[in-house]
Structures are given as C-alpha cells and as structure tokens.
Amino acid sequence: MTLHLSPQESGSVAIKGGDKEKAAISKQKKQAIIQYLTDNPIGKSGELSSLIGVNSSRTKVYLQELIADGSIVAEGANRNRTYRLNTDFRIAYNRHRI
Numbered sequence: 814m815t816l817h818l819s820p821q822e823s824g825s826v827a828i829k830g831g832d833k834e835k836a837a838i839s840k841q842k843k844q845a846i847i848q849y850l851t852d853n854p855i856g857k858s859g860e861l862s863s864l865i866g867v868n869s870s871r872t873k874v875y876l877q878e879l880i881a882d883g884s885i886v887a888e889g890a891n892r893n894r895t896y897r898l899n900t901d902f903r904i905a906y907n908r909h910r911i
Contacts (some may be wrong), residue, residue, distance in 0.1 A: 838875040842867075843884075846875070847898065850885060855895040 842865045850856055851863055862872040878894060881886045884902050888895050 836877050840877060843879065846879065847884060850896065855888075856898050857895055861896070886904045 844880050845865050846856075846861055849861065858869055858876060860871050861876070862869045865872065867875075876885065876887070879896075880887055883899055885896050888897065889891070
C-alpha cells in the first residue's frame with residue numbers, strides 16, 4: 814500500500830491510502846456479481862454495489878477486474894453503463910452449474 818501525505822490548511826497532515834486498483838475481489842463478491850448477472854440480463858454498478866455491500870468506487874474497481882479477466886462486459890458510457898456476463902463465460906458457467 815502506498816501512503817500519501819497531504820498538508821491541510823490547519824497545518825495538520827492527512828494520510829491517504831493509495832493503490833485502490835490492487836484490491837482484489839473476494840471469491841464471495843465475485844460469485845455474487847456473477848450470480849446476479851446470470852439471473853438478470855444486465856446490471857448497473859449501483860445495483861451491484863448494494864448487492865455486495867461496498868461503496869460505488871470499490872464496486873467499479875471490482876467490475877474492472879471482472880472485465881479484465883473476461884467474465885463480464887461493460888456496455889454504454891458513464892451514467893448509462895451496464896454490465897452483463899460475457900457470452901462465452903455464461904455458456905461455460907452454465908455448463909459448470911449443471
């Protein structure tokens with residue numbers, strides 16, 4: 814973890830943690846997101862954030878990790894962005910569940 818010192822107007826120093834992008838998604842949270850997107854054709858980050866119980870910025874980091882590993886696909890931009898399972902991943906996931 815990287816700590817950043819940030820001077821404040823009062824003369825005190827705030828310590829901020831960095832490296833948010835290095836926070837790996839837990840197996841339980843990944844499974845919850847995948848199950849949600851299996852049961853629902855699309856999901857928005859706000860819905861998924863409520864589902865897994867973390868703030869929206871952390872949810873977006875997790876979603877980027879799932880996009881990078883090919884599990885999900887993002888569609889749209891900014892406020893209209895939705896997430897769905899990658900078609901190939903959905904087929905493999907459903908075969909595994911049987």
